[in-house]
Amino acid sequence: MKSRSASALFAYIFAWATSAKKFSPALPQHETNGNSSWGSLDCQRFPDFLTSNPLPGGFPWGNRTGPHNDPYHHVPHTGVTRYYDFVISRQFLSPDGYKKNSIVVNGQFPGPAIEANWGDWIVVRVHNNITGPAEGTGIHWHGITQKDSPWYDGVPGISQCPIAPGSSFTYRFQADVYGTSWWHSHFSAQYTAGVFGPLIIYGPKHEPYDIDVGPILLGDYYHREYFDVLEDAAAATEDFNVYVPWSDNNLINGKNNYNCSMAPENATCVSNAGLAQFRFTPGKTHRLRLMNIGAAALLHFSIDGHRMKVIAHDFEPVVPYESDFITLGAAQRTDVLVTADANPKETYWIRSTITLNCSVTHNPNAFAVLSYEGNNDIQVPQSQINPAAAAADNKTFLCRNDELSKTVPFFPKPVKEADTTLTIEVDLLTNGTGHHVWIMNNRTQRANYHRPLLFEATQENFGFPDEWNVYDFGTNKTVRIVLNTIYQSAHPMHLHGHNFQVLAEGPGKWDGKTIINPHNPTRRDTHMQRRYGHLVIQFEADNPGAWSYHCHIAWHASMGLNIAILEGGDELRRKYAYGPHARIPHIMQETCVDWERWSRNNTVLQIDAGI
Numbered sequence: 001m002k003s004r005s006a007s008a009l010f011a012y013i014f015a016w017a018t019s020a021k022k023f024s025p026a027l028p029q030h031e032t033n034g035n036s037s038w039g040s041l042d043c044q045r046f047p048d049f050l051t052s053n054p055l056p057g058g059f060p061w062g063n064r065t066g067p068h069n070d071p072y073h074h075v076p077h078t079g080v081t082r083y084y085d086f087v088i089s090r091q092f093l094s095p096d097g098y099k100k101n102s103i104v105v106n107g108q109f110p111g112p113a114i115e116a117n118w119g120d121w122i123v124v125r126v127h128n129n130i131t132g133p134a135e136g137t138g139i140h141w142h143g144i145t146q147k148d149s150p151w152y153d154g155v156p157g158i159s160q161c162p163i164a165p166g167s168s169f170t171y172r173f174q175a176d177v178y179g180t181s182w183w184h185s186h187f188s189a190q191y192t193a194g195v196f197g198p199l200i201i202y203g204p205k206h207e208p209y210d211i212d213v214g215p216i217l218l219g220d221y222y223h224r225e226y227f228d229v230l231e232d233a234a235a236a237t238e239d240f241n242v243y244v245p246w247s248d249n250n251l252i253n254g255k256n257n258y259n260c261s262m263a264p265e266n267a268t269c270v271s272n273a274g275l276a277q278f279r280f281t282p283g284k285t286h287r288l289r290l291m292n293i294g295a296a297a298l299l300h301f302s303i304d305g306h307r308m309k310v311i312a313h314d315f316e317p318v319v320p321y322e323s324d325f326i327t328l329g330a331a332q333r334t335d336v337l338v339t340a341d342a343n344p345k346e347t348y349w350i351r352s353t354i355t356l357n358c359s360v361t362h363n364p365n366a367f368a369v370l371s372y373e374g375n376n377d378i379q380v381p382q383s384q385i386n387p388a389a390a391a392a393d394n395k396t397f398l399c400r401n402d403e404l405s406k407t408v409p410f411f412p413k414p415v416k417e418a419d420t421t422l423t424i425e426v427d428l429l430t431n432g433t434g435h436h437v438w439i440m441n442n443r444t445q446r447a448n449y450h451r452p453l454l455f456e457a458t459q460e461n462f463g464f465p466d467e468w469n470v471y472d473f474g475t476n477k478t479v480r481i482v483l484n485t486i487y488q489s490a491h492p493m494h495l496h497g498h499n500f501q502v503l504a505e506g507p508g509k510w511d512g513k514t515i516i517n518p519h520n521p522t523r524r525d526t527h528m529q530r531r532y533g534h535l536v537i538q539f540e541a542d543n544p545g546a547w548s549y550h551c552h553i554a555w556h557a558s559m560g561l562n563i564a565i566l567e568g569g570d571e572l573r574r575k576y577a578y579g580p581h582a583r584i585p586h587i588m589q590e591t592c593v594d595w596e597r598w599s600r601n602n603t604v605l606q607i608d609a610g611i
């Protein structure tokens with residue numbers, strides 16, 4: 001059941017769209033999404049800010065507007081802690097009608113939203129109940145800086161040992177930035193099995209709107225279990241269609257339809273399982289929190305008959321700009337405002353489309369249905385794609401983000417002189433045994449689940465194995481990293497513990513001098529490195545810890561496209577060293593003991609880089 005052309009699929013969806021009238025999903029919510037209400041009309045409502053613990057003035061950040069509400073500084077101290085309980089286990093679900101064994105949190109696909117106000121503390125108890133087979137886990141809070149809590153970053157082999165099956169672990173960190181993000185497993189490629197969900201932190205607004213629609217989770221989806229897909233990506237094979245895995249579908253809030261005659265004979269599959277639905281209030285301005293939670297694909301988002309205004313990328317507010325479509329690489333987020341100014345009696349397609357030039361899929365097109373409040377007879381939309389959105393692929397065939405000159409941070413920060421510059425060449429290597437591995441300056445990365453880098457570094461162990469790919473920046477304050485890729489793939493590069501400035505992005509190698517908007521370059525925590533291109537980032541090394549800088553394509557990270565950054569020099573060792581006055585919580589060591597014990601009696605199949 002391999003390749004079917006995109007146009008044939010489009011014809012199928014079009015036929016389905018025009019033949020049906022009333023919008024009616026074939027499967028109930030609990031069969032598609034388990035205990036999750038995402039994508040249904042009675043999904044949870046999102047406030048502008050959490051009022052359950054009102055503070056003076058209602059807003060914990062008071063009247064902060066203007067340059068003082070830079071999300072990365074002057075964090076308010078609310079004294080409020082938000083508690084969450086996650087139980088991770090396997091469960092059969094049919095998000096797009098195809099029944100598959102998923103790994104989910106609290107029986108929900110996608111997982112539950114974490115919500116907090118800027119400055120709150122977030123405490124999440126995670127229980128690993130993954131059985132049949134059992135495996136480790138670890139949860140990353142994407143974009144959170146984890147200042148003074150680097151051990152809660154959730155990366156097995158770098159910041160912690162995996163949480164052993166049957167064990168629990170409690171993460172505790174401050175919501176020290178605000179805006180839209182997500183949490184996800186960082187154990188191998190486990191998040192692609194369903195271990196992810198939104199992370200929303202309310203903060204000051206720099207652009208007014210009326211209604212928070214909440215998260216819209218977009219991304220490629222695979223019918224095979226993640227470990228099987230991973231085996232392909234890691235296989236010793238010449239076949240490009242094996243080591244570059246094909247996704248089967250593209251989902252919006254955990255839903256889309258699938259043509260089951262494409263599925264294997266023995267699959268349990270229902271066509272027209274159901275699409276996600278959204279409601280607008282006529283005349284009001286809505287905030288949509290778009291996020292790409294997929295494994296690999298770069299995609300385009302648009303809404304028929306509506307314009308979008310971009311107000312933030314990742315956790316960074318931007319000077320607002322209009323856009324016909326939004327481009328999101330894996331792990332990127334964009335907040336948009338949409339005014340409900342179309343005919344309220346009509347329904348409209350919301351579209352998310354995988355760019356076929358950047359990744360391979362059996363179905364690039366995801367749809368959701370938008371209707372307006374007051375319309376109680378929701379029909380299948382007949383709307384046409386906005387012409388500029390239809391041309392999106394032509395504009396992004398290089399697999400890149402919007403022009404850097406267009407994405408201007410709302411809180412300006414000029415480029416400083418870098419104290420140190422690291423230049424890395426990225427390439428794909430077929431190694432001596434015929435496996436494909438990504439190399440960064442000739443090294444591919446592999447983490448050791450038993451020896452997290454953070455703990456080793458605080459014990460003054462410096463003889464790290466080559467395969468940990470460690471770069472120790474010591475006490476440098478301003479670090480610049482230049483990536484030049486000489487291969488055809490594009491990479492959404494994510495840095496932990498920081499947001500970064502994007503100094504330059506373009507074809508070929510960086511010339512060593514070009515900087516776009518040097519007085520205020522783009523900032524975010526994940527940015528596309530285009531095919532055969534360069535990406536130059538710079539960050540303030542103000543966060544002692546061990547931080548990964550990696551490609552967020554799950555299969556690429558698994559194939560070693562990571563470096564591990566050490567930051568802080570003596571401060572890192574002084575602050576966090578083991579010993580009688582250790583600031584690393586004892587639970588970190590216990591987690592390693594549990595993992596040690598479990599892995600002695602059970603085989604850990606680490607066929608990849610581990611993160």
Ligand SMILES: *[C@@H]1O[C@H](CO)[C@@H](O)[C@H](O)[C@H]1NC(C)=O
Binds near residue numbers: 004012013259260261
């Ligand atoms: C589904 O796919 C099959 C096989 O590729 C195709 O023959 C059929 O027309 C499609 N179904 C619909 C409803 O388009």
Ligand SMILES: *[C@@H]1O[C@H](CO)[C@@H](O)[C@H](O)[C@H]1NC(C)=O
Binds near residue numbers: 057062063
């Ligand atoms: C916030 O602004 C409101 C209205 O402008 C004002 O009444 C109030 O005193 C201000 N509060 C603080 C803490 O500045």
Ligand SMILES: *[C@@H]1O[C@H](CO)[C@@H](O)[C@H](O)[C@H]1NC(C)=O
Binds near residue numbers: 035106107
């Ligand atoms: C799903 O929700 C039901 C009803 O609230 C509850 O009994 C059940 O335990 C939940 N399932 C999981 C896996 O959390």
Ligand SMILES: *[C@@H]1O[C@H](CO)[C@@H](O)[C@H](O)[C@H]1NC(C)=O
Binds near residue numbers: 087089090129131
């Ligand atoms: C763990 O998962 C099993 C089935 O996989 C389930 O029966 C059990 O209730 C789960 N435990 C918890 C604490 O959710």
Ligand SMILES: *[C@@H]1O[C@H](CO)[C@@H](O)[C@H](O)[C@H]1NC(C)=O
Binds near residue numbers: 264266268
């Ligand atoms: C369907 O058949 C294939 C090939 O024999 C097998 O690998 C797969 O596990 C089967 N799937 C199910 C759901 O039985």
Ligand SMILES: *[C@@H]1O[C@H](CO)[C@@H](O)[C@H](O)[C@H]1NC(C)=O
Binds near residue numbers: 356357397398
């Ligand atoms: C992507 O687009 C470029 C330019 O149109 C083309 O040269 C290249 O072959 C395309 N690659 C893929 C994988 O489609």
Ligand SMILES: *[C@@H]1O[C@H](CO)[C@@H](O)[C@H](O)[C@H]1NC(C)=O
Binds near residue numbers: 390391392394
């Ligand atoms: C995309 O570009 C191709 C080649 O230039 C052109 O034929 C096609 O019409 C364009 N598509 C759209 C939707 O603009």
Ligand SMILES: *[C@@H]1O[C@H](CO)[C@@H](O)[C@H](O)[C@H]1NC(C)=O
Binds near residue numbers: 434437
């Ligand atoms: C090639 O890479 C694979 C996957 O990382 C690894 O298992 C294998 O040992 C490597 N072979 C050589 C010769 O280094």
Ligand SMILES: *[C@@H]1O[C@H](CO)[C@@H](O)[C@H](O)[C@H]1NC(C)=O
Binds near residue numbers: 425441442
């Ligand atoms: C990688 O290794 C090759 C062969 O050993 C060498 O020629 C090349 O200079 C190395 N590249 C880098 C970036 O270190």
Ligand SMILES: *[C@@H]1O[C@H](CO)[C@@H](O)[C@H](O)[C@H]1NC(C)=O
Binds near residue numbers: 421474
């Ligand atoms: C700065 O970083 C470089 C590596 O890029 C390292 O060699 C150097 O020792 C660091 N300098 C200080 C002062 O830590």
Ligand SMILES: *[C@@H]1O[C@H](CO)[C@@H](O)[C@H](O)[C@H]1NC(C)=O
Binds near residue numbers: 597598601
């Ligand atoms: C590990 O296996 C041994 C031998 O089967 C058994 O005695 C021991 O209790 C097991 N330990 C754990 C932690 O399961």
Ligand SMILES: [Cu+2]
Binds near residue numbers: 551
């Ligand atoms: Cu990549």
